[in-house]
Structure formats: structure tokens, C-alpha cells
Amino acid sequence: MQVTETLNDGLKRGYTITLPAAELDAKVQEKLVEAQPEVAMKGFRKGKVPLSLLKKQFGPRVLGEAMQESIDGALSNHLEESGDRPAMQPEVKMANDDWKEGDDVEVTVAYEKLPEIPETDFSDIAIERLKVVADDAAIDEALGNLAETAQNFEDKDGAAEEGDQVVIDFLGKIDGEAFEGGAAEDYPLVLGSNSFIPGFEDGLKGVKAGDDKNVEVNFPEDYQAPNLAGKAAVFECKVKAVKAPQKAEIDDELAKKFGAEDLAGLKAQIAERLEAEYSGASRAVAKRKLLDILDEKVSFDLPPSLVEAEAKQIAHQLYHEEHPEDHGHDHGEIEPTDEHNKLAERRVKLGLLLAEIGQKGEIQVTDQELTQAILNQARQYRGQERQFFEFVQQNPQMRQQIQAPIFEDKVIDHILEQAKVDEKEVSKEDLQKAVEALDDEA
Known part of the structure; x- marks a missing residue:
């Protein structure tokens, strides 16, 4: 041979x-x-x-x-x-x-072939990590939002307004004939919730308890029931009550509704949740800064085939984000732009670099970490968690997609442990601006 x-x-x-x-x-x-x-x-x-x-x-x-x-x-x-x-x-x-x-x-x-990736010294990398403390104002704001979600509705005099709840009996008709699924009794409808077809809730603004009101609407052309799509209908409504929203009292009773023993316990839970959110946002900002530094710091040849494949994938993804109505893949070849190619080069470079660092650092994703990540994703499919878990277990490509971000985060942590990381306490607003800047630069 x-x-x-x-x-x-x-x-x-x-x-x-x-x-x-x-x-x-x-x-x-x-x-x-x-x-x-x-x-x-x-x-x-x-x-x-x-x-x-x-x-x-x-x-x-x-x-x-x-x-x-x-x-x-x-x-x-x-x-x-x-x-x-x-x-x-x-x-x-x-x-x-x-x-x-x-x-x-x-x-x-x-x-x-994959390139030879140079050794990188991380000790001279300096990263500023933003820190936000959950102060009383943030906790009170979160409490107020919880109180709104726990709000009650109480009878009011006067006309129904946006945000009010109307309790109605209704009967829908098309060409004078009632249709299946178009009737209900004692239905509580919050005006502005957009839970009915367009025009229905607006037609009930201004009604009072005891009123009878015929609401004329048109079903959308793309309505899920084909026999109703695009048709004009009249809903005969009897208004049985008009109720105004009442924010729940912020007290121990509210706390118990959310699983806490008392208000102090609920505040502690909120503070912990807020600081976890701040920490996650802060880490995302620090990670982007680190990747920017690595992109500038390390240089090596990139396999053209990988860059080309990544650029095509980026162009295809962005096309569908800009054309959400196009669900198929028969749109023909999408030619990557210079911007797509530049982004592809960055992604390929950083992907190869992080993979090399992870390999040399003997970083691995444990079975326990992968299983937990799969379970977390499975919770998004309520009632089908087991089927999703079994599907992933039998699909190596799907497991790899779930494992990849875990591996990347562990490599990032490995680098940050060797870099110079200084914490800087900032306001929630400053952290929010930094997070928004990530989206602008993406």
C-alpha cells in the first residue's frame, strides 16, 4: 500500500x-x-x-x-x-x-486539517464583572408585580374600561344561525387580554351590568376553524357584572399564596431570585467580553470548509428570522454576505479555540450534568416529558446539541479562573444597558 x-x-x-x-x-x-x-x-x-x-x-x-x-x-x-x-x-x-x-x-x-492552535496565557486577561445587589426598591417592585398577578376583581358601578372584567353570557351567530363553540354562560372576560378574536373585547367597552349588547366581528382569514375563517359574526351578549381589578394586599396572606411562610420569607425568596437573575446577566456580559478578548488575542488559520458551512448556516437562520412566514426550505440558495462570513470566521475560531482549551484542560460534561440538562428541557413539553427524554437518549445529534453549551460554559469558567476578574458594583439599569448592548453587537 x-x-x-x-x-x-x-x-x-x-x-x-x-x-x-x-x-x-x-x-x-x-x-x-x-x-x-x-x-x-x-x-x-x-x-x-x-x-x-x-x-x-x-x-x-x-x-x-x-x-x-x-x-x-x-x-x-x-x-x-x-x-x-x-x-x-x-x-x-x-x-x-x-x-x-x-x-x-x-x-x-x-x-x-484542523489548525495547530497556539498555547494561550490567560493570566494577563483582565475582565470586569458587574455586580448588582437586590435592593429594597427592586424587591418592592417585584412584590408589586406579584400583587398584580394575584389581583381580584370587585363589582363596580359605571362602564367597563380597559383592564376591567365583564361577566357575560354570549351566543354567536353567523347569518342568523348559532354555530358550535360560540356560546357560554357566566364567562369572565378581562378587557384588553386579547383572549377573544379581534374586535370582540373592544365591542364591550362602555357596557354596564344589566346591558344587552350585540358585538359584530369578523373571524380572521387564518382562523383555526376553517368553517369560521373570514366570516362575519354577531355575538349576542348579556352583561351580568362589571368588575374592576383590585391589587392584592402585600402582606403575609399574599406571601402564603406564593409558598412562603410570611412576607419576610417572600422578600428573601425574591431577593435570591433577583440576584440569581443579575448574576446570570452579569455572566453573559463577562462571557462576551472574554470572547472578544480571545478573538483579538489568538490567531490561527481557519479551515475554509468550516467557515463556509457556518456562513451558510448563519445566512439561512437569519433569512428565516426575517421571513417568519416562510416555513419551508424551498427558498433556493441564500448567498452569505460579507457580514455573515465575518461572523462565521469568529464563531469557527472561537469554537475551535474553546474545544482545544477544553481538551487540554481535560474538561468533560458529566452524565449527571447532561441528564439534568435534558430533564430541564423536557419540562418544556408538559405531558410528554418521558417521550422527549427517550427521544434525546436515542438521538446522538440531539444529545450533542444539549451538551455543547454546557461544555462551552465549563471552558469559560476554566478560563475565568485563571484570568484577572474584578467585581464592579453597578445599578440594575447599568447592567440592563450592558445586556442590551450584547444584542446590538450580536
Whole structure:
């Protein structure tokens, strides 16, 4: 077997692998001899079938297996000896398309290897980490929001306004005929909640308890029930009560509604939750600063194939974000822009760098960490948690997608442990501005 280099340009590599016919024939003979004891054929006892007959019967299949194994083995040995790590699956092609049994086998191999990534000293990296303390004002604001969610509605005199609750009996008709699902009694509807079709809630503004009101609306063209989509309807409404929202009292009773023993306990829970949110936001800002520094600090060649694939993925993703109505993938080729290519270069560089740092730092995602992350995602599929968990367990690509951000965060923590990190106490507003700046720069 002979491996000849044909291309050595930057990260691009090309080789010709030549497998002599004699070696291939010997490999076929070896596989047939190995299989002979287990083969039974009419007219022969098990293990006594002549090799010549085995070769006639199974030769073409065994030849293909031997050829594939030999080429795979040669490529594997080459990668081990050279230390090359292909950026993507190597492209292997037959060089002699007119090959026939008895000829030498010649294949071409082409790939881009991953670059040599330089050692990086993290001790000279300085990061400022923002810190926000959950003060009384923030806790009181959160308490006020909780009180609003726990609000009650009490009867009021006068007309219904935005935010009020009207209790109604209603009957919907199209062309004078009632339709299925268009009636209810004692239905509590908060005006402005947008829980009914457009125009319905606006039609009830100004009503009083005891009023009868016919509300005329048009069902949307894309309404989920095809028999109602785009049709004009009249809802005959009887207003039984009009109620105004009353914010719940901020006291021990409110605290108990949210699982705390008393108001002091609820405040402590809120403070803990707020500081966890602030800490998460602060870490996101620090992580972006660190990645920006690494992007500037470290330089190495990037595999063009990885950059091109990433740029296409970015262009495709952004296209669908800008065209949410286009759910298919038949929109044709989306040509990446210079901005897409620049972002792709950054992502590929940082991805390779973090992977290298993680490997050298022997950083791994534990089974427990991965399982917990899968369970956290499974909670988003209420009632189908088990099916989601089993799906992920059987899908290596899905597991990798869940594992990747965990690994990245552990590598970031590994770097921050070696960098100079100074805490700076700031206001909630300053932290919010820093987080918003991340979105502007994304």
C-alpha cells in the first residue's frame, strides 16, 4: 500500500492511496479462509466448501469489503502518523473509474486539517464583572408585580374600561344561525387580554351590568376553524357584572399564596431570585467580553470548509428570522454576505479555540450534568416529558446539541479562573444597558 501526497497548501491536504492488486487479492483470500469453517453449501459439509467455489460465490462482495477496509485502514494509519485531524469528513474517490478485478486500486483523498492552535496565557486577561445587589426598591417592585398577578376583581358601578372584567353570557351567530363553540354562560372576560378574536373585547367597552349588547366581528382569514375563517359574526351578549381589578394586599396572606411562610420569607425568596437573575446577566456580559478578548488575542488559520458551512448556516437562520412566514426550505440558495462570513470566521475560531482549551484542560460534561440538562428541557413539553427524554437518549445529534453549551460554559469558567476578574458594583439599569448592548453587537 502506498500513500503519496499530492497537495499541501495551508490546511488543505491531498493524497493518492494505491492498493496493489496482489495485496487486495491476499486480503480477499484471507477473509474467505476466515469464513470457510462457518459456510455450508449444498453438496458439501459445513467447513468443507472449496475456496475456489467460495470465491466464485462470494468473491465480489468480499472484494468490496476488503477494498473498503484496506482504504479505511490506510487513511486511519496516515492520520495517526501525521497527527492530522480533518475538519470535516475526508473526500475519498476512486481515481481509476475503469477499474476491474486484477488492477491496482487507486483512490484520491482530500481534506482540510484542523489548525495547530497556539498555547494561550490567560493570566494577563483582565475582565470586569458587574455586580448588582437586590435592593429594597427592586424587591418592592417585584412584590408589586406579584400583587398584580394575584389581583381580584370587585363589582363596580359605571362602564367597563380597559383592564376591567365583564361577566357575560354570549351566543354567536353567523347569518342568523348559532354555530358550535360560540356560546357560554357566566364567562369572565378581562378587557384588553386579547383572549377573544379581534374586535370582540373592544365591542364591550362602555357596557354596564344589566346591558344587552350585540358585538359584530369578523373571524380572521387564518382562523383555526376553517368553517369560521373570514366570516362575519354577531355575538349576542348579556352583561351580568362589571368588575374592576383590585391589587392584592402585600402582606403575609399574599406571601402564603406564593409558598412562603410570611412576607419576610417572600422578600428573601425574591431577593435570591433577583440576584440569581443579575448574576446570570452579569455572566453573559463577562462571557462576551472574554470572547472578544480571545478573538483579538489568538490567531490561527481557519479551515475554509468550516467557515463556509457556518456562513451558510448563519445566512439561512437569519433569512428565516426575517421571513417568519416562510416555513419551508424551498427558498433556493441564500448567498452569505460579507457580514455573515465575518461572523462565521469568529464563531469557527472561537469554537475551535474553546474545544482545544477544553481538551487540554481535560474538561468533560458529566452524565449527571447532561441528564439534568435534558430533564430541564423536557419540562418544556408538559405531558410528554418521558417521550422527549427517550427521544434525546436515542438521538446522538440531539444529545450533542444539549451538551455543547454546557461544555462551552465549563471552558469559560476554566478560563475565568485563571484570568484577572474584578467585581464592579453597578445599578440594575447599568447592567440592563450592558445586556442590551450584547444584542446590538450580536
